[in-house]
Amino acid sequence: MTPTSTTAVMFENVSRHFGAVRAVDGVDLKIGQGEFFAMLGPSGSGKTTCLRLIAGFEQPTAGHIEIFGETAEGLAPNRRDVNTVFQDYALFPHMTVLQNVAYGLMVRGVPRLEREKCAREALSLVRLEGMDLRRPAQLSGGQRQRVALARALVNRPKVLLLDEPLGALDLKLREEMQDELRRLHKQLGLTFVFVTHDQGEALSMADRVAVFNKGRIVQIGTPEDIYQRPTTRFVADFVGSSNVLTPDEAPRFGGVSRWTSLRPESILIGAVADAMDVRHTAEVIDQQFQGAMRKTRLKINGLEIYAMAPSSQAFDVGQAVTVGWARSALHAMDGEGNDV
Amino acid sequence: MSDLALRRRGPLSSLIDAVYRHPRLFLALLLAPPLLWLGVIYLGSLFALLAQSFFSLDDFSGVIVREFTLSTWTQLMAPANLDVIIRTVLMSALVTIADAIMAFPIAYYAARYARGLMKAAFYLLVMMPLWSSYLVKVYAWKLILAREGIDTWVLDKLGLKFLLDWYLSLPVIGGPSLSASYTGTFIVFCYVWLPYMILPIQAALERVPGNLIEASADLGASPRDTFRHVILPLAFPGVVAGSIFTFSLTLGDYIIPQIVGGSQYYLGQAVYAQQGTAGNIPLAAAFSVVPILIMGVYLTFARKLGAFDAL
Numbered sequence: 001m002t003p004t005s006t007t008a009v010m011f012e013n014v015s016r017h018f019g020a021v022r023a024v025d026g027v028d029l030k031i032g033q034g035e036f037f038a039m040l041g042p043s044g045s046g047k048t049t050c051l052r053l054i055a056g057f058e059q060p061t062a063g064h065i066e067i068f069g070e071t072a073e074g075l076a077p078n079r080r081d082v083n084t085v086f087q088d089y090a091l092f093p094h095m096t097v098l099q100n101v102a103y104g105l106m107v108r109g110v111p112r113l114e115r116e117k118c119a120r121e122a123l124s125l126v127r128l129e130g131m132d133l134r135r136p137a138q139l140s141g142g143q144r145q146r147v148a149l150a151r152a153l154v155n156r157p158k159v160l161l162l163d164e165p166l167g168a169l170d171l172k173l174r175e176e177m178q179d180e181l182r183r184l185h186k187q188l189g190l191t192f193v194f195v196t197h198d199q200g201e202a203l204s205m206a207d208r209v210a211v212f213n214k215g216r217i218v219q220i221g222t223p224e225d226i227y228q229r230p231t232t233r234f235v236a237d238f239v240g241s242s243n244v245l246t247p248d249e250a251p252r253f254g255g256v257s258r259w260t261s262l263r264p265e266s267i268l269i270g271a272v273a274d275a276m277d278v279r280h281t282a283e284v285i286d287q288q289f290q291g292a293m294r295k296t297r298l299k300i301n302g303l304e305i306y307a308m309a310p311s312s313q314a315f316d317v318g319q320a321v322t323v324g325w326a327r328s329a330l331h332a333m334d335g336e337g338n339d340v
Numbered sequence: 341m342s343d344l345a346l347r348r349r350g351p352l353s354s355l356i357d358a359v360y361r362h363p364r365l366f367l368a369l370l371l372a373p374p375l376l377w378l379g380v381i382y383l384g385s386l387f388a389l390l391a392q393s394f395f396s397l398d399d400f401s402g403v404i405v406r407e408f409t410l411s412t413w414t415q416l417m418a419p420a421n422l423d424v425i426i427r428t429v430l431m432s433a434l435v436t437i438a439d440a441i442m443a444f445p446i447a448y449y450a451a452r453y454a455r456g457l458m459k460a461a462f463y464l465l466v467m468m469p470l471w472s473s474y475l476v477k478v479y480a481w482k483l484i485l486a487r488e489g490i491d492t493w494v495l496d497k498l499g500l501k502f503l504l505d506w507y508l509s510l511p512v513i514g515g516p517s518l519s520a521s522y523t524g525t526f527i528v529f530c531y532v533w534l535p536y537m538i539l540p541i542q543a544a545l546e547r548v549p550g551n552l553i554e555a556s557a558d559l560g561a562s563p564r565d566t567f568r569h570v571i572l573p574l575a576f577p578g579v580v581a582g583s584i585f586t587f588s589l590t591l592g593d594y595i596i597p598q599i600v601g602g603s604q605y606y607l608g609q610a611v612y613a614q615q616g617t618a619g620n621i622p623l624a625a626a627f628s629v630v631p632i633l634i635m636g637v638y639l640t641f642a643r644k645l646g647a648f649d650a651l
Binding site for chain 1: 574
């Protein structure tokens with residue numbers, strides 16, 4: 001889905017400094033209505049602070065924020081049409097599941113029967129029924145996650161903020177919730193802003209991804225853009241780890257004299273490499289079995305790079321193999337991108 | 341290997357092994373001394389005291405008649421004695437409510453805002469009054485509240501002394517001076533027990549995660565709603581814990597009303613007078629059962645309110 005013409009959230013040169021720490025430093029951003037937008041970055045990169053700026057838990061030190069055309073700075077969190085799903089859910093421990101979900105409606109003065117009906121609907125939306133009278137402490141992590149989602153969605157916010165919502169779940173549950181979130185996004189057509197440090201999560205779920213580093217956005221684009229065409233070494237490394245070649249090394253591997261990214265899965269080994277336009281002889285240093293793939297470390301021209309080979313391709317250490325890749329797989333970048 | 345095992349076989353190590361194999365034995369060893377102290381010496385003497393309330397005093401000889409009778413309990417229900425009980429319970433309830441209202445903002449500030457040095461200063465200021473003698477503090481208050489005291493002097497200088505005079509002319513809460521009125525007793529009780537209310541509330545507030553307050557605001561609640569629906573219910577166990585202190589301490593105190601206040605008796609004073617001056621041990625015993633019963637009712641009520649399982 002592409003963003004529609006209406007802008008849901010806009011940042012104009014927004015900064016948030018904590019003393020000498022520049023948590024967010026001059027961020028420009030436009031999130032379209034109905035977009036599933038991911039903020040990706042390592043911890044301390046400013047992505048969560050950006051989310052808190054939208055929610056209103058933080059005030060910008062400088063710059064301007066708009067939510068659906070309205071100035072947001074100076075507006076208290078309870079006066080914004082924005083709801084948050086917190087990292088550790090932040091469910092009220094002294095309330096039942098139903099009371100938790102109905103909370104937003106209760107403080108808006110919606111009568112009891114009506115708000116309980118809406119809360120039940122929200123709970124069935126996240127497929128958590130029959131738990132109305134339980135306390136959060138009696139639920140599993142995945143169930144709490146669903147309650148937190150229902151509690152935010154029941155208010156029909158214009159923007160739903162999700163702060164690493166899947167971080168505390170185990171792998172299986174995380175994948176299930178990823179599907180669930182995508183389904184909800186499609187079904188409700190709301191704007192989702194999703195903070196994560198997990199690049200897989202960002203790439204698989206979002207319409208667009210902003211990669212954060214040191215308080216700044218280093219690249220914004222579709223998941224394909226970010227993955228296939230990283231603009232800096234930092235993005236290439238952080239998003240799906242890549243082989244990064246220096247401007248000196250790149251020409252020896254078929255590229256131009258620029259910082260260059262070569263994704264490990266574009267490197268083919270053995271007979272299949274013969275059809276590729278860049279070919280080398282390599283020595284296998286080490287192979288690591290990872291289920292579907294084998295992570296294969298290779299030495300080419302004295303340089304160590306790694307490839308993802310199908311798990312059927314098992315090699316001996318020290319074995320000489322032919323490797324190859326398409327010239328188009330070499331992606332030249334703007335710079336190192338670590339000095340931001 | 342076997343050398344090592346042999347060397348370790350002293351009497352102490354076999355005790356350690358025995359304790360390791362029987363965890364209950366360890367628990368028993370740990371708990372026996374305090375249980376002996378509490379069970380035998382404390383509870384034992386308490387029950388001995390309670391049993392005394394079923395004896396009676398021979399009015400003529402002043403000798404305790406060691407025969408089962410309910411006459412002491414009938415005597416306790418006399419209007420003069422009931423007055424003492426009602427007065428004490430009312431005072432305890434008022435002191436508890438006033439302390440809770442005063443303690444909450446202080447505790448809230450300490451739990452949510454004070455950091456580093458300010459936090460240290462908070463603990464210091466709250467605890468410091470507990471370092472000095474209770475008697476010194478009470479006598480100090482007597483002087484402060486006296487007719488010649490600083491409050492009268494300040495009000496006089498401000499030309500507001502008529503307010504104090506008007507207040508003292510009120511029935512029940514007034515009196516010849518603040519230090520000889522119910523109001524004076526109330527003020528001193530509130531002051532002396534305030535730390536016991538602040539600390540449990542502060543501890544309870546510390547345990548309320550900050551993100552619950554953010555979540556409440558995020559869901560559209562005004563600060564007032566957040567206080568009512570999130571902060572207060574979660575801090576309530578702390579308020580109840582504090583109220584148990586302030587209520588029971590006021591219920592049993594016999595020094596403060598003796599030094600500051602009118603001539604009316606409180607429960608503690610009644611016990612003191614009956615067992616000392618009057619030598620009526622059975623009635624003193626019956627009087628001392630009263631706060632125990634009241635606290636029993638109070639705790640049951642607090643539990644019904646869900647104060648103990650709110651977290």
